[in-house]
Amino acid sequence: MKKRFKLLAALAVVPGVIALGINQKVIAQGGDARTAKDAAERTFVPPGKTDDYYLFYSGGHSGQVFVAGIPSMRHISTIPVFTPYPGTGYGYDDESKAMLGGMTWGDVHHPALSKTKGDYDGRWLFVNDNANNRVARIDLRDFKTKQILKLPNVSGNHGSSFVTDNTEYILSASRFSAPLAGKYAPVSEYGKSYSGVVAGVKVDAKSGKMSNGFQVKMPPFNYDLGSVGKGPSKDWAFWTSYNAERATGRLEVTASQKPMDYIVACNWKAAEKAVKEGKADTVGGVKVIDPAKVPGVVYLIPCPSSPHGVDVTPDGKYMAGAGKLAPLVTIYDFEKMQQAIAKKDFQGKEDGIPVLNFASVKTAEVPVGLGPLHTEYDDQGYGYTSLYLESAVAKWKIGDWKVVDKIPVAYNVGHLVVAGGNAANPYGKYMVAMNKLSKGRHLSVGPSQPESSTLVDITGNKMTALYEAFTEPEPHAAQILKADKIKPIEVYPKSENHHPKAIWKASDSKITRKGKNVEITMYAIRSYFTPLELNVNEGDKVTLHITNGEQTRDEIHGFGLADHDINVVIDPGETKTVTFVAKKAGVYPFYCTNFCSALHQEMQGYLTVKPRK
C-alpha cells in the first residue's frame, strides 16, 4: 500500500517533467517554419471576418464563463454568472444582486449546451458552481445569466451540468459527501452520517426555468465527472467516483488504497417515475430516493482506480471510463450493461446498490498512455483522450480500440473539447486541449499564471497543433457551438421591456418623494441623463429606475455614481433598478461609464446629499 502511494505521490508532484520528451521539445520550439506559417494562415481571421465557432469555456473559481472564437482563439466576451462584474454592471442593480444572493464567487466547471434530439439547439448554456452547490442558466439569445438555483443536499456540485437529449433535466452529482439537509455531524461519523447525492434538475421546456427534481442518496464516495447517454442509452447518465474506501483525512493517501473505484449508472427516467409514484422522501426540501429501497434507479460499475471521466460515444453504445492512475481507458458496452442488470449479474452491493460484474460489462481497454482523464468524440468515429501526466492527447478508433495518433500539449492537459463533442452528431474538425499548467508558454506575468489551451486540427490522420491561447483562471471544461446555430439579439426591443418603471422619453422622467424615500425614473440617451440633478437629504433611501432609450447596437450606457459603489450598465432598450441609501452629505457626480458618443464625456450629472440639520 505504502509503495503504491509513493508512486502516486511522485506522479502528482512532477507535472511537466514527464512531458519533456522528444515531442515536447518539438512543440516547445514552435515546430518548423512551414508548420508555423501554415498554422498562422489557418487560424488568422482577417479584420472584418468573424470566427466559425463559439468556444464556451468555464471560468473555474473566477465564477464566470469565457467566450472565444475558433479558429482565432480570440477572447470575445466574459459572461458573468456567480461573480459580480462591473464591466457589464452584473450584480450592481437590484435584480442581479438578488440573484447572486449575497455571494460573490462560484466555481464553474462544466458548461453544457441545451439539446434537442441530442444535438445542441443553441438556446441555453447551463453551468455548475462546484463550491456553493448551484446551477445557473445563461440565455444564448442575449448571453445573460437568467437564473441561479441552489441544490439542497448536494455538497460540491462538481459532476454537473449534464443535459439530457431534449433538455428534460440537468444531471448532477455531489463531489463531496456530507450530512443531508445541511445537518451537522462530526467527520468521525463520515461512514454512517455522510452521503453523496445524484440529482436531476428539471428544466421547463419552454422557459428554461430550472427547479429541483429528484435526488438519489448515494454512498459517501466522491462523485466526479459524468455524461448523459444518447440513442439506446438516452435514459441513463453516468458518473465516475473515487474514494470507494469511504475515507476521510488525507485523501491522496486514504482514498487511493483500492485498485478499483466505481462508475455510477443512473436511470433518470426510472428516478423520475419513482418520484411520481411517491417512492421518494422529502429531505432538505427535495424528493430524495433511497436506492436500497427503490431498485432499478442506480447501479455501480467497477472501474480502475480513481477514474475521472466517463464519456458516452455519440451513438450511445459505449462508455469510456478513464482511471487517471491507470494508463488505459476502459470501454463499457451499454448493451452488456443492460444484460447484466437483467440477469442480475452482480459482483456485490454497496449500501444496497448492485455492483455489476466488471468482466461482464467491460468490452475493451484502450492503452492511451499516462494519466488519462477525459474523452471526447468527433464525427469520424474517433475518441480523443486527454493524458494529464503525459501532457498529450491520444486519438483512438471506436470499435478498433487502438491509438492512431498522439499529440503533445503544454502542459498537463485536463479537459479537452471537440467541436460539438457532447452532441449526438459532433461537428469534428477542431479540438481544444485545456492545459492545467502553462509554465512559461507566455510572457511572464508574475506568480498568478494564466491557463493555456491548444487548438488542434483533427481533420487529418495526424493531429496538428495550430494555436496556443491563454485564459484567466480557470477553464475546466468547454463546449463548442457552430456560429450559425445562434443569432443573438443585440438590442432589447422596447416591446419586450416589461419593467413597470420603463420610460421612453426624457420628459416622462420624474422624482417622487415620500418621507425619506425618493423614487426616480431616469432616462438615458445620447448624451444625457434626465434628470441631471438628484437632490436628496442625508439618510434618504433612493430607488432609481434607469431606462436606456437607445435602439441601436452597441449603444450601451452606464450609470456610475462616485463613492457609492454603484455602476449600473444598461443595454439598449433595458431598464434597471438600483436602490441605495444616501448615507453621507456631499456632492457626488454621476456619469456614463460606457463610452457612447463624441459627447459621452459630457454625459454627467450630480447627486447632492444635503446634511440633516
Place this chain on the structure above:
Amino acid sequence: MKKRFKLLAALAVVPGVIALGINQKVIAQGGDARTAKDAAERTFVPPGKTDDYYLFYSGGHSGQVFVAGIPSMRHISTIPVFTPYPGTGYGYDDESKAMLGGMTWGDVHHPALSKTKGDYDGRWLFVNDNANNRVARIDLRDFKTKQILKLPNVSGNHGSSFVTDNTEYILSASRFSAPLAGKYAPVSEYGKSYSGVVAGVKVDAKSGKMSNGFQVKMPPFNYDLGSVGKGPSKDWAFWTSYNAERATGRLEVTASQKPMDYIVACNWKAAEKAVKEGKADTVGGVKVIDPAKVPGVVYLIPCPSSPHGVDVTPDGKYMAGAGKLAPLVTIYDFEKMQQAIAKKDFQGKEDGIPVLNFASVKTAEVPVGLGPLHTEYDDQGYGYTSLYLESAVAKWKIGDWKVVDKIPVAYNVGHLVVAGGNAANPYGKYMVAMNKLSKGRHLSVGPSQPESSTLVDITGNKMTALYEAFTEPEPHAAQILKADKIKPIEVYPKSENHHPKAIWKASDSKITRKGKNVEITMYAIRSYFTPLELNVNEGDKVTLHITNGEQTRDEIHGFGLADHDINVVIDPGETKTVTFVAKKAGVYPFYCTNFCSALHQEMQGYLTVKPRK
C-alpha cells in the same frame, strides 16, 4: 448657438455612419488575400514562442487592467485593481479586502508606467479610478496591486495617472468640479462653491509608496486628459479642459457654447516649492495651492472647443492639443509658451490664472480630420492622432505638420498607443487603436458588446492593419512595454515571506482556541491541506493563515470554502489570512480551487460547525 449644438448632436449620434467610406469598405471586407496572409504571418506567435511586447490596457469600469501580448494580441492576464477577483483570490483575504476598503469597482482609464530619465523602467504601473478618486500602484515584479490611495478634493480622477520623468509624481486632474473637502453645496452654487483640482501624488523613489503631495485649486471647468513634459518641458504637465462655460445641466449643450476651451499648464516643480514654502492651505487633509495667490504654478492656454488630448512630443518641445469638435490638432511650442510667460503676454485671466495669448503660443495646425482625440509619437518623428468621428488614425510629421497617411479602423477610435509612445525614446514599430464601438466585428454575444482594438504596423510609409482583438469593457488607454524590460518573479522566495504566521512544514500547523476565537495556521502543499479538519462551534470567529509551501512555478493553491463566500488563492511561497464567523451549524467542505496536480481533486477537508446547545 442652437445651430451649432444641432451639428454637435448630429455628430454625436451617428458614430459609424461617417466611417462607412471607401476605406471602411476595404477593411470591412478583410483586405485582399495577400494582405491577410501577410498579416497572419506577422502576428502569429508559434506555440512555445512568446510575444515581443506587453500591452497594458486599462479595463475601464471593470476596475481591472488587462495584459495582452504584441504582436499576437492574445490576452495573457487580468490584473485586478479596484474590483475583487476570485480568479486570483484578490479581495477575499483580509489584506486585499482591507485595501479595497469596501468598494467593489473602479473606473480605470489611464495606465502609466514608471520612468527613469524619461524612459519606462519596468518597475510599476500606476492606474487611476475615475469614479472614486483613487490611484493604484501595480508592482511589475509580481503583477500585483500593492497600494490604493484616495485623492481628497479630486472629484472624478480622470486626468490621471501621468508620471514625471523620474517618477517623482503621478499627476492628476479632476474631471468634475465639486465643493472641496467633501462639503455640500447645491448645484445652483456651482460657479462659486465648486472647484476643479490639479493634483500631484508623491511617489517614494525606492518603495513606490504613494502619498498625497500638492493640489492646485482650479476654476470649475471639466479637466480631461493630460501628459507630462519631457526634456526642456520636464517640470511641466498639461491637461485639456472643457466647459470653460462653467455650465451645469445638459453639458452636451451648455458646455459647447464657446469656440475655445483651455489647456492647463502646471509647473509641478513650482507647486512642490510653493508647498515647501508654506504657501498652501490644508484642505481635506492635503496641501492646496490657490493660484490666484501663488503665481507661477498654473497657466491656461486657449484651445479650439472641447479638447480631449494634449500630448507632448518625445523631445518635449511641442504640445499637440486635439479639440474633438474641430478637425485639426493645434500645435503649441513650449519655448514660445515660456516666452509668453516671461513677457506676461496674456489675453486675460480666469480666477486669477493668466491665460496665455493664443496667437503667441500656437505654432501650427495639423488638419488631421474629423473628431481628433489623442496623439502618440513613434521613434521616427511622426505623430499619430485618433479620429473618433472619422474612425481612422492620421499619421503626421512633427515639424512639417503634414498628414502623410491615414488608416481606417473599426469603429470610432478613442485612445491609441504607440509602443513606448509616452517615453522620451519611443520604441515605435506598432500602434494599437482602441476602438469604442465594435458593431459586428466579432461573433455576436448579445447586447453587451466587447471593445475592439486594431494592431497596426507603423514601420513603413503606409500604415498596415494587422489584427483585430476584442477585450472586455473598456480599454480607454494603454501602455506598451518591451518584453525584455522586465523579468517578473514567478515564485515568492521563502526568505521574502514576512507574514508572522507563515509556516514551512505541515507539522507546524496548529489550531488555537481562545473562547469564541479560533486561530488556525494552515499549510498547503501538493496535494493536501494541514489541518484537514477544522472543528468549530456556531458563532466562532475563525482566523485562518494559509501558507502555500510550494517553490515551483505555477503551483498555486486555492482555499475554497463552501457557502462562506471565501476563495483565497495563495501563490507559491505566499501566506494569506482570512477571517470569518462560522454563522451556521453544518458541514462545509473546503478544497483546492486551483488545479495543482494529478491528486488535486483529493485536496479537500471539512469545516464542521457544531450547533450551540
